[in-house]
Every structure is written in structure tokens, then in C-alpha cells.
Amino acid sequence: MFIKSQYASYAITKCGESGMGKAVMSKRVARETKKQNLEADGGAVQALRTVGIQEAFYFYEAVGKPTGELARNLSDFLDKIKVVKSEILVFHLQRGDFQNWVEKTLGDSKLGKQLAKISSVDDESTRMKVCKTVECRIDELREPCPAVSIEDIHNIVPVRAQN
16 A cells, blocks of 8 residues: 655555565654544544534525525535525525535535635526535545554555656
């Protein structure tokens, strides 16, 4: 298995196999890498979780005019975005509702910032931009992160970068 980091590329060998050299990752770097991977995984779990009815996103046509549609997770949110009227998208984008729900309820500030950058023009391109942004973020959050534990430090050997 190859792991690329900001420091170098490494190959993890089976325990006891001889490698091309000694580990070049310090214990401090290994701890930081493990901590970053755990934080990333924890953030993904939080952002992809299903929330209760009280924390769900409720779609409105206007203030005081609920549509009856709600989303309890990002996948459900994406499905609803694909079918609600474009006026509803514009209403929520202008108010920053999508950004607020994603950041404050799901804890995903990256997606929240991306949604905030989408212009709230009343056309199908707005829907496509919102859908693509949410789809890409879901895919990114579901992508597994390779983890390196401190126990693996003796099994890490330097290798040449893959092109």
C-alpha cells in the first residue's frame, strides 16, 4: 500500500519483511498524521449522518409557506434539491439557509462555504451547481483516508514516488 503525504511517499510492508531502509517518518509526524486522519474521518461521519426531525432541513417557498419537504442527511438533501422548484432553491440560497444548515447542523464548513458561493439566479444552472457541489462533497466525504498508526512506524519504508 502506498501512502502519500506532504512529507514523502511510503510503502507499508508486512511485519517482519525487510525494507529498502529505515522509517523516515518521525513519531511526531506519525501522531499528527493519525490525528488528522481521525479528525477527517470523524468530520465525515458527522457530515454524513442522519439527523432527527427537529434538526432536519425544511424547505419553504417563502417565509411561512413550508413545502412539506425535508432532508435529514446530505443524500436526502441532494435528492430534494433535484426536484424542488427553482424558486425554492433561490429563496434558500439568498437567505443562506443551505449554508447554515450544512455548517451548523452537519458540521461541514467546507460544503457550507462552497454553497455560499453559488449565485442565486432563478434558472436550472443554479440547481445544477448546487447538485454538483453536494454530490462532489458526498463523494469526497465517503472516500476512505489511509491511516497510519504509531505501531506501524517500524513497517514504513521510503519508496520512489509513483508517476
